[in-house]
Amino acid sequence: MSTAVIFPAQPEQILKGLGKLWTSLGHEEKQQGKPTVLRACAMTLIVATDEPDGGFSASQTIAELMREHPSRGIVLAVSDGAEHELEARVLAQCWKPFGKAQQICCEQIEITARPESWPNVGPTLVGLTAADLPVIFWCRHRAALHPEATVDQKAGLQAIINIANKVVVDTQGLSAGAAFGVVAALRAQRRTVADLEWTRLTKWREPISQIFDNPSRRNCYSKFHAIEIAYAGEELPAAALYVGAWFSAPHKAQVSFVKEAGYGPGLHRIALRADSERIVFERTGPDCMSLHSTNGQQRSYTYEEPTDHKLMTEELTILGCDPAFDSAYARAQELLNEQA
Amino acid sequence: MSMSVVVQAPPEVNPLEDALRFERRVPPCAVVIFGASGDLSKRKLLPSLYRLFYERRISPDFAVIGSSRTPMSDDAFREKMKESVSKFLEDAPFDEDVWKSFAQSLFYVPGDLNVPSSYDDIRNRLDEVEKSHRTAGNVLFYLSTQPSHYAEAILELGAHQLNKGHGWRRVIIEKPFGHDLASARKLNDEIHKVFDESAIYRIDHYLGKETVQNILAFRFGNGIFEPLWNRRYVDHIQITAAESIGVEGRGAYYQEAGALRDMIQNHLSQVMATVMMEPPTIFDATNVRDERAKLLRAVRVMKHDDVPKYAVAGQYGPAFVGGEQVAGFRQEPSVSADAQTDTYAAVTFFIDNWRWAGTPVYIRTGKRMPKRVTDIAIQFKAPPLGLFQQETKTGLREVRPNLLVLRIQPEEGISLRFLSKSPGSGMRVRPVSMDFNYGSSFGERSPTAYETLLLDAMMGDPTLYTRQDMVEASWQIVQPILEVWENSKFFFPNYPAGSWGPKASDDMLAQQGHVWRIP
Numbered sequence: 001m002s003t004a005v006i007f008p009a010q011p012e013q014i015l016k017g018l019g020k021l022w023t024s025l026g027h028e029e030k031q032q033g034k035p036t037v038l039r040a041c042a043m044t045l046i047v048a049t050d051e052p053d054g055g056f057s058a059s060q061t062i063a064e065l066m067r068e069h070p071s072r073g074i075v076l077a078v079s080d081g082a083e084h085e086l087e088a089r090v091l092a093q094c095w096k097p098f099g100k101a102q103q104i105c106c107e108q109i110e111i112t113a114r115p116e117s118w119p120n121v122g123p124t125l126v127g128l129t130a131a132d133l134p135v136i137f138w139c140r141h142r143a144a145l146h147p148e149a150t151v152d153q154k155a156g157l158q159a160i161i162n163i164a165n166k167v168v169v170d171t172q173g174l175s176a177g178a179a180f181g182v183v184a185a186l187r188a189q190r191r192t193v194a195d196l197e198w199t200r201l202t203k204w205r206e207p208i209s210q211i212f213d214n215p216s217r218r219n220c221y222s223k224f225h226a227i228e229i230a231y232a233g234e235e236l237p238a239a240a241l242y243v244g245a246w247f248s249a250p251h252k253a254q255v256s257f258v259k260e261a262g263y264g265p266g267l268h269r270i271a272l273r274a275d276s277e278r279i280v281f282e283r284t285g286p287d288c289m290s291l292h293s294t295n296g297q298q299r300s301y302t303y304e305e306p307t308d309h310k311l312m313t314e315e316l317t318i319l320g321c322d323p324a325f326d327s328a329y330a331r332a333q334e335l336l337n338e339q340a
Numbered sequence: 341m342s343m344s345v346v347v348q349a350p351p352e353v354n355p356l357e358d359a360l361r362f363e364r365r366v367p368p369c370a371v372v373i374f375g376a377s378g379d380l381s382k383r384k385l386l387p388s389l390y391r392l393f394y395e396r397r398i399s400p401d402f403a404v405i406g407s408s409r410t411p412m413s414d415d416a417f418r419e420k421m422k423e424s425v426s427k428f429l430e431d432a433p434f435d436e437d438v439w440k441s442f443a444q445s446l447f448y449v450p451g452d453l454n455v456p457s458s459y460d461d462i463r464n465r466l467d468e469v470e471k472s473h474r475t476a477g478n479v480l481f482y483l484s485t486q487p488s489h490y491a492e493a494i495l496e497l498g499a500h501q502l503n504k505g506h507g508w509r510r511v512i513i514e515k516p517f518g519h520d521l522a523s524a525r526k527l528n529d530e531i532h533k534v535f536d537e538s539a540i541y542r543i544d545h546y547l548g549k550e551t552v553q554n555i556l557a558f559r560f561g562n563g564i565f566e567p568l569w570n571r572r573y574v575d576h577i578q579i580t581a582a583e584s585i586g587v588e589g590r591g592a593y594y595q596e597a598g599a600l601r602d603m604i605q606n607h608l609s610q611v612m613a614t615v616m617m618e619p620p621t622i623f624d625a626t627n628v629r630d631e632r633a634k635l636l637r638a639v640r641v642m643k644h645d646d647v648p649k650y651a652v653a654g655q656y657g658p659a660f661v662g663g664e665q666v667a668g669f670r671q672e673p674s675v676s677a678d679a680q681t682d683t684y685a686a687v688t689f690f691i692d693n694w695r696w697a698g699t700p701v702y703i704r705t706g707k708r709m710p711k712r713v714t715d716i717a718i719q720f721k722a723p724p725l726g727l728f729q730q731e732t733k734t735g736l737r738e739v740r741p742n743l744l745v746l747r748i749q750p751e752e753g754i755s756l757r758f759l760s761k762s763p764g765s766g767m768r769v770r771p772v773s774m775d776f777n778y779g780s781s782f783g784e785r786s787p788t789a790y791e792t793l794l795l796d797a798m799m800g801d802p803t804l805y806t807r808q809d810m811v812e813a814s815w816q817i818v819q820p821i822l823e824v825w826e827n828s829k830f831f832f833p834n835y836p837a838g839s840w841g842p843k844a845s846d847d848m849l850a851q852q853g854h855v856w857r858i859p
Contacts (some may be wrong), residue, residue, distance in 0.1 A: 034354040038775055102775075202361050205507045206396055209356035214368045214401050216476045216628070221355055250355040288437055297474075314361065324358040 009088035009111055009128025017090040018107055025092060025105065037094070038104050040070030043316070044129040046160055048076045049140040055110060058140055063093045064309040066106040069316040072130045073108040076155070078118050078141060085117040086124070119152055120158030131162060134319050137164035138312065143167060145182050161189055168315055170196035170308075171238050172266075176336055179238035183329065194318070197238045198325050199311045204243060204267060205302060207291055208281055218295075223274040226254045230269040230282075232262030236339065238332070239267055245331035246324065247272070255335055266303070360560040360831045368401030369478035369507070370469050372462060374453065374493055375485040376406025376417070380514065382424035382674075385484065388790040391432055392427045395426070397795060401476065403469040407449045407462060417448035430788055445473060451810040453485060453493045457727035459500040466502075477507025480797055487516055491530040498534030512797055513540040514604050516597065520822060521815040528808050537808055541797045545805040546607035547614070548789030548796075551752040555614050555716075556628070558746070558754060565744075566619070568720065570695045575626035575741065576852070577615065577701045578717045579608055580859050581748075586656070586667070586837070587683075591674035600653075600818055600825070601739040609636060609814040610806065612701060615716055615746070616691060625803040629810065636813035638693040649851070654684030654842040656708040657833025666708065666837040669719040680830055683707045687821065688852070700852055704845060708837035713859045714748040728759070728769040740771045743857075 025037045045065070047058045055077030063074040073093070094105040113121055129135050137160050139145060144153040161167060167186050171179030179197065187317045211278060212221045227247045229241045236257055244255035247270075262268030262283060269282035279293040289301040371389065375379055392398045406417055422443065426434040449465050451458025469475055481497065483490055492512055503509050513531075518524025531540060546552055559566060568574070581603055587594040594602065613632040620627035642650055657668040669675060669683050684706030691701065720742040743757040754776045759769040787795075796804055806814075834842040840856065849855055 202358075205358065206362045207357070207400075209354060209358065209362060210365060210396065210399060212354045212356055212474060213365060213399055214474060216368070217401075217474070247356070287399050296472075297400055298441075298444075300437045301396070302394075302438060319359050322360060325477065 001134065006218075009084075009124055011124055013088060014088050014109055014128060017088075021090055021107075021144065025094065029242075036102055038102050040066070040104055040106055041070045041130050041133065042069060043319075044074065044135045045069070045071040045135050045138065045316075046074045046076065046125060046135065046164065047138045047140055048078065048144070048157070048160060050078050050143050051140060052150075054079055054081075054112070058138075059096075059108065059110065061308045061312065062108060062125065063095075065105075065312055065316070066093050067095060068313045070104070070106045071136075072128070073106065074111065074128060075108070076111045076113060076121060076125075076160075078113050078115055080115060082112040082117075084112075084114075086111065086113050086121065088112075093229050101165040106182075109201045109208045113156075115150075116152055117148050118156030119159060121156060123244070125160060126163055132270055134165045135163050136166045136168065136319070137161060138168040138318065140170070147181065161186070161191060164191060166194065167197065167317060168194045168312070170311075171182075172197050172200070174238065175235045176238045176241045176332075178204040180241075180333055180336060184333075192319075192321055194322065194325070195238070195242075196308075196311045198242050198328070199315050200266070200306055201239060201243050201246070202314065203289075203301075203303070203306070204270060204281065205245075205246060207289075207299070208247070208272070208279075210276075211279065211293075211297075212293075219277045222251050223277075224253060224272045224279075225251075225275075226256070226273040228256045228258060228269075228271040228273070230258045230260040230271075231266060231270050232260060233265035237266060241332040241335050241339075242328050243267065243270060243337055246328040249327050249331040257339075261284065351429055354591065358601055363395055363397050364795065364799070365397050366399055366402075366480060366795060368474055368476040369401045369480055369798055370403045370405060370466055370473070370475040371480045371482060371794075371798070372407065372466070373482045373484055373677075374489075375483070376448065377408040377410045377412070377420070378484055380484045382421070383428045384788075384790045385482065385794070386421045386427045388430045388788060388794050390439070390442055391429065391788075391791055392788060392795060393440050393445075394432065394435065398798075401474040403445045403447060403473040403475055403711045405447045405449055405462065405469065407451050407458070409450065409452050411450045412448050414446065418443045418446050421431050421446060422646075432641065441806075453489050456496060456499070459496050459502060460681060463500060463502055475507070477505045479505065479507065479509050479745065481509070481511040483511065483513050486763050487514070487519075491527055494531050494534050503534045503539075508539070508800065509535070509638070510539045510541055510800070511535055512543055512793075512805075514543055516616050517542050517606070517811050518815065519596075521812065521819045524811055524815050528812070532808075538802075539810075541793075541802055541805045542807070542811060543793055544606050544610050544804075544806050545789040545793065546748075547610055547806070548793040549748060550787070550792070551746070551748045552611060552614060553792075553804070554748055554754075555753075556623075559615075560619050560623075569718075571697055572701045572721055574699055575719045575721045576699060576854055578719065578857060579612060579615075579701065579703045579715075580717075581705040581711060581714040582840075582859070583610055583705075583707050584709060584712045586708050587669065587672050587675070591672040594683075594856060595675050595679050597780045598653075598682040599705050599707070600651075600682055600687075600821060601718075604685055604687060604703055604819045606806075608703050608705060609639075610810070610819065611664060611716065611748070612639075612689070612703065613810070615718075616696060616701070618695070625801060628803050629807050633809045633813060635691065635693075636810055636817065638691050638696075639813075640690045640692050641817055642820045644820055644824050647821050648830065648847065650688040651821045652684075652686045652842060652845045652848050653682035653828075653830055654683060654686075654706060654835050654845065655679070655830070655832035656683050656706070656835055656837045659836035659838050661708075661838035668833050668837065669707075670833070676794050680825075680828075680832065684709075684841045684845070686841065686848060687818075689817065700854070702849060702854070702856070704841060704856070706835075706841050709840060710838055711859075712750060715859050716746040716748070717857055717859075718744040718746075719854075719857075720744070728761075728767050785801065803846075 049058045055075045089110045092105045094103040096103045144157040229240045272279040281291045284290045289303045292298045347556040449461045509814050521806035617631040617635040620631050689701045722741040747753050756774045760772045762768045
């Protein structure tokens, strides 16, 4: 359910649109004589995008995310093709749990802005955030993150960063140097920063960590003095540096990288070496991973390319600082310098 | 002469742990399941263990040893369990590759609990898996057998030194834990000859339900409810656990147990304790269980003469339900034609402590009721003065005080009923409901009760397990009722299948000026 285009996109007009939306949903409820709609909100999630679909895929992802993280979702699509300088539309994202009579609904606001109007969006967004709840900014506007972003893009980005508690970016596809540059610039603004390229590594990191849970293991973590990371793709990805940094941060194990053909871009294999043991964790097929050790340990895992929805689901559970990421990021910069 | 002291370095803490992102995981261990070819193993235990493995919560250094009388090879056991797991896995996919990996950790030892050499076989197999699967000497025994075998099996574990080793040893015991107070005490005494209380995990799967655990979060994680949570503001509490099904082939067992033993003595008394206990000083197993036990000990134990006034037994009779004839309890297979079993039980409890003195707690449970529902309703006192007219369908005024409902199943959640002004002129009010729906608000798959409880036992967290004093206290409060009912002749059936129970149950509440709500 959505409203007509709201122009000019003043916060009061948009909030009025939301009010009308709930009134009409309540009207349905009255007709049916029982509660049919439940409104849910735990945060404001702002997504800025320059994708050619005008924010469609971002909206879809927000709709999926609302099941785990109900929010007031605000999609800001910056596009040359926008009819007005700044226009908005409000809608309710509803879903019905299996077997239940009641729909769960979250509010979504779609704002379209011309590139030159983006810097003016700040005051509108300030008026639209849900009171007393955290504000998360997911930046899908790649151009604005680029060092050569325009003045308007920088100002637009800054306007949102100013109201956000946490900023989420995705450096996949960037070289490690460029990726760390993006993260460093945001961290310099004293915001909690998350990189979805790090989030993608959870399914690699967790099984490796699990190996060292056993306190009676003959080769404990500190005996592994070297880690080799094989990756597929042209450039050394940030993911390879992150995982090398994560493993080597506590005892400065030696890290090396090797380029190989794999089942897609990104990490392909992680090999850990101690004097008397070698542990290899690798993708063994498009949807399979295998962990094996020279001490006989072996185990298979499913591999699924994580969707934006899955990555954001994980990321939105961490609203404060992330010490594991912080220490891996610091070490990854050292490793990058060593590579240079 | 000089002496040197060798100080052993403490085990290295895993520096790669990332508690914010990684799931809670279990340490290396072996799980030995007695009664491995039984229904519980097939339907609950193996699917839960597989699911924990699938979610990467179980260490790669892990093994399951199943044991029962049926002769079977490891491979045959794996094949049989694969069938069960793929069939009974709840809300989760079955993955062939992950199963293959999991199956490598499954082993089987045929044996009879009465035959001592069976325990030697288990010990030998445990030694093997400790080497091959690096289980670090940690063993969790799961007694999924006939309750009459519990004591014997545990004594044999002790006789074969299986209760000791260089790792930890724990034992999970299924309900029923005894059939009355005396037998529960005797069983505790027997078990304590072999295992320390800290190693005994008496399972009550109700406590493993997410929504029961959420009661603690709701009460003690929020500041606004606890000040109201006492006799000054709460009028009474109703706990309902209704099932729409009958005894479903368990007639022989159920005829001996009955609703009071099967539900109220264990599950519902634990739920009552969770809802009404004092806040623990810290959230750990000892403190939480201390408070639950204290609450159960504060329940007024009825005198025999009081039982007819505060407890009602019922048994369903035949009826047409949903357009088809439903058999009465006495017509169920393996049930005698004059069975005196309670398929419905309702009890009024009073808690004799400062917080709850004088506030009745009504608990009811029954089979063949109109629907399957478990919830706890906290009925608050009405405002001292009724200022506003209330709209009702019949146009009459009626008092609708605030009601807080904690829904355990099937629509897990919490709702608060309060009055709100109806739109328009005039000051008419009507009740509205503020709802929190557990599944829809989090959207994630909740772990099953057995997944939670197995994980906890492997991690050494007994918070959700019942302790000796809790079990004995809960037997103590139902014991007088059992004694009176055993010496009574009931004119059963006294409620038709598909109804909310016998009229005597309504009368029990009426004498306190209350009525059962319809969940």
